Amino acid sequence: MTPVRLPALSETSAAICFLFVLLIPSATAGLVLINAGLGRFRNAAHAMLSALCVIAVAALVYFAIGAAWQGSAGQPAFALHVAGWDWNWIGAGGYFFRGLEPGGWSSLPALFGLMSAGLAAIVPLGSGADRWRLGASCASTVLLAGGTFPLFAHWAWGGGWLAQLGFVDSGGAGVIQVVGGLTALSITWILGPRRGKFNPDGMPSALPGHNAVLVLLGCFMAWLGWLGLNAAGAILFTGVAASRGVLIAANTTLGAGSAALSVAAITRARFGKTDASLCANGWVAGLVAVSAGCAIVRPAAAVIIGLIAGALVVYSVEWLELHLRIDDPGGSVPVHAVAGLWGLLAAGVAGPWLAQLVGISTLLGCILPLTYGLNWLLNKLSPQRVALEGERQGLDLYELGAGAYPDFMTHNEDFWQR
Amino acid sequence: MLLLGGWIIVLAAIALLPSGASQVSFVLVALGVEALGLTLVFRANLAPGRERR
Numbered sequence: 001m002t003p004v005r006l007p008a009l010s011e012t013s014a015a016i017c018f019l020f021v022l023l024i025p026s027a028t029a030g031l032v033l034i035n036a037g038l039g040r041f042r043n044a045a046h047a048m049l050s051a052l053c054v055i056a057v058a059a060l061v062y063f064a065i066g067a068a069w070q071g072s073a074g075q076p077a078f079a080l081h082v083a084g085w086d087w088n089w090i091g092a093g094g095y096f097f098r099g100l101e102p103g104g105w106s107s108l109p110a111l112f113g114l115m116s117a118g119l120a121a122i123v124p125l126g127s128g129a130d131r132w133r134l135g136a137s138c139a140s141t142v143l144l145a146g147g148t149f150p151l152f153a154h155w156a157w158g159g160g161w162l163a164q165l166g167f168v169d170s171g172g173a174g175v176i177q178v179v180g181g182l183t184a185l186s187i188t189w190i191l192g193p194r195r196g197k198f199n200p201d202g203m204p205s206a207l208p209g210h211n212a213v214l215v216l217l218g219c220f221m222a223w224l225g226w227l228g229l230n231a232a233g234a235i236l237f238t239g240v241a242a243s244r245g246v247l248i249a250a251n252t253t254l255g256a257g258s259a260a261l262s263v264a265a266i267t268r269a270r271f272g273k274t275d276a277s278l279c280a281n282g283w284v285a286g287l288v289a290v291s292a293g294c295a296i297v298r299p300a301a302a303v304i305i306g307l308i309a310g311a312l313v314v315y316s317v318e319w320l321e322l323h324l325r326i327d328d329p330g331g332s333v334p335v336h337a338v339a340g341l342w343g344l345l346a347a348g349v350a351g352p353w354l355a356q357l358v359g360i361s362t363l364l365g366c367i368l369p370l371t372y373g374l375n376w377l378l379n380k381l382s383p384q385r386v387a388l389e390g391e392r393q394g395l396d397l398y399e400l401g402a403g404a405y406p407d408f409m410t411h412n413e414d415f416w417q418r
Numbered sequence: 419m420l421l422l423g424g425w426i427i428v429l430a431a432i433a434l435l436p437s438g439a440s441q442v443s444f445v446l447v448a449l450g451v452e453a454l455g456l457t458l459v460f461r462a463n464l465a466p467g468r469e470r471r
Contacts, residue, residue, distance in 0.1 A: 083433035165432070189463040324460050354437075357445050358428055364452045365425025372459075 013235060013242040014105035020232035020245070021108065024115035027225025028055060031122045033218030034284065035330045038209035038277060039129040042394025045404035050125055050137050057138045058121040058145040062114050067100075068093040069150040072109040073159030073237075087161045091154045109236050113153060116176050117145040119229070123180025126330020128187045128384075130194050130207075131391055134399055136384035143374045144183055148367055152179050156359065157237045166352035167359045170238045170248075171230035171291030173343040178363050179371075181337025184328065186372040191385045193327030195392070204321045207329070212276045219260075219283045226252050226287040234295035248294045251302035252287060255294075258303045259286025259339075262310025270314075278317065281331040282310040285339035292340075292356075293347030305346045309339045420455025424448040 009017065032051040039047050071077050071091020079086040093099055100107045121141045128137065153175045155162040169175055198204055209215060230252050231245040263282030267275040289309035290302050297305065316334035320326040326333060341360055348356030378384065390398035397403055431444035 085433065189459075325464050354442060354445060357449065358432065361425055361428045361445065361449055361452060364456060365421045365423075365428070365448075368456075369421050 009105055009108075009235070011105075014108060016242040016245070017108055017232050017235045018105070018111075020228040020235070021112050021115060023225050023228025024112075024119065024232070025225065026221050027229050028115075028119045028122055030218040030220070030222030030225055031119070031126070031284070033214045033221065034280060035122070035126040035129060035332075037211040037214030037218065038126065038330045040207065040394070041210035041405055041408060042396055042403060043130045044210065044396065045400055045402070046134065046395035047125065047129060048404070049400065050132070050134050051122055053134060053138050054121045054125060054141045055118040057141045058117040059114055061142050061145040062117040062150070063097055065095055065146045066117055066150040067097055067110045067113055068095045069146075070109075070113050070153040071158040073157075073163065075159070077154070077159065088159055088164060089155070089161060090151065091158050108232075109157070112232055112236055113150070113157075116153070116172055116229075117149050119172075120149050120176045120180040120183075121145055123177065123332050123336045124184040124187045126332035126335075127184035127328040128191055129329040130395070131191055131385055132187065133384060133386050133390075134395075136378070136382065139378055139382070140183070140187070140375055140384070143378065144179070144371070147374060148183065148371045149175070149179055151370075152363070152367055155362070157233075162355065162359050162362065163237075165355040165358060167355040168238065168296065168347050168351040169292050169344065169359070170234035170240075170295045171226070171252075172233055173288055173290075173292035173340040173347075174359055174363060176229075177288045177291065177336040177340035178344070179367055181333055181335070181340055182363065182368045183371045183375070184330075184332035185326070185337060186368070186375045187384070188326050188328050188333065189372070190375055190379050193325065194329070195388070197327045198325055202325060204325070204327075209277055209329070212280075215277055215280045219280050222284055222287060223253070223256055226256070226291070230291055230294040233291070238295050240295045244295055247299070250299050251290055251294045251297060254299050254302040255290025255306035255309070256283050256286035258306030259283060259289065259310035259313070262307045263314055266311060266314045277331075278314060281317070281335050282313050285309045285313045285335045288336055289339040289343035289346065292343040293350055296347065296350045298350075301346075301350065305343065308346075309342055312338050312342055420458065421452050422455075424450075424452035424455060427451060 036047040069091050071093045076092040077088045078090050079088045154160045156169045156175050227249050231248045234240050260283040263279045264274045286306040286309050289305050313334050316338045427448035435441040
């Protein structure tokens with residue numbers, strides 16, 4: 001394997017890239033609104049505060065150790081010499097951002113990583129909504145921002161062994177979305193379904209989100225953030241010129257739009273009405289899927305990637321809930337894990353497909369068992385699920401002492417134990 | 419174990435086999451092993467319902 005070398009950024013490209021990085025918090029805010037809107041009203045303040053705390057924890061942990069382990073191409077790293085090849089497996093940078101140039105653009109990958117760690121940490125909140133304790137979600141974020149995220153980020157973005165194979169993931173479909181989505185899957189397994197979600201026969205009940213406006217507003221914010229995320233990631237980790245941002249923005253928008261329309265058409269055809277929350281999930285799934293190859297695929301390919309991502313969301317939501325009895329209120333597993341894996345595979349059509357398959361295999365065969373194992377251990381040390389009383393009362397009152405909507409009437413059936 | 423086993427097969431294929439049909443075959447077989455492992459993990463984590471009554 002040969003070391004990864006990326007062209008040095010010009011002053012102009014670096015400045016443009018910096019502006020793109022500053023858009024990433026909009027993607028995070030969008031996902032937070034979607035997660036809060038898809039949860040129940042008595043957990044809304046808890047969902048928003050959990051997101052804020054999780055982003056804070058992710059930033060601090062990434063600053064302390066994550067950035068050092070992620071590293072960047074051309075920087076010091078630990079390598080294993082196996083079968084005649086050097087397998088670059090983890091960064092060897094300084095902890096607490098030591099060694100970063102304070103006044104130069106060379107710190108951009110670390111800033112991008114800081115923003116991305118927060119975005120990845122938001123994803124599991126959607127699957128654990130309505131039953132995940134605030135402290136437990138923060139503790140789980142420590143494992144993600146200090147363990148699984150920087151590990152895979154180094155392999156794919158930091159000049160690690162996957163990057164050496166030619167693995168392409170410009171906007172973080174794998175590094176951010178699938179890592180977050182697989183953590184979300186682990187959390188659904190560990191927490192179990194919400195009370196009343198499945199009846200004794202195993203059939204799911206509908207527990208609709210409390211605010212479709214928040215969910216759809218979140219989609220608009222996510223779109224803006226993803227434009228910056230994909231463009232900045234492509235410039236930093238694929239080595240494309242800043243002018244490629246035009247194609248990336250077009251691909252990002254086309255992927256999201258075609259995925260949302262795909263979901264709208266499928267739900268209309270199957271159920272007779274267009275499902276707003278599924279369309280929102282489809283929009284985000286399109287953003288996720290197109291992220292991997294946003295800098296290398298043609299716009300027509302971005303449309304196809306989006307159309308398939310939308311279809312995958314509809315059928316995987318149904319499959320996960322009906323057949324596998326996964327209770328994922330925010331749709332994090334289909335939107336981030338399934339669509340992200342599809343995006344990585346689709347990027348292989350335009351790039352080195354064997355490397356993409358190896359990347360997918362690594363996510364499923366290494367990152368999933370790792371994140372599941374770490375969260376399982378955490379759950380053994382301190383249960384992650386809120387007590388029964390807290391779930392019945394609502395996390396707002398139980399953990400925060402006040403609700404998001406104090407004027408709302410609470411009906412008796414909200415407290416019924418089904 | 420099957421998930422991890424599949425990934426190790428992929429690593430072994432990259433490290434030990436020359437690039438070509440045999441390497442691709444091993445990677446595809448390893449993905450099949452992982453799919454089997456994923457199926458088992460999903461079944462092991464089914465929420466209580468008809469099967470467990």
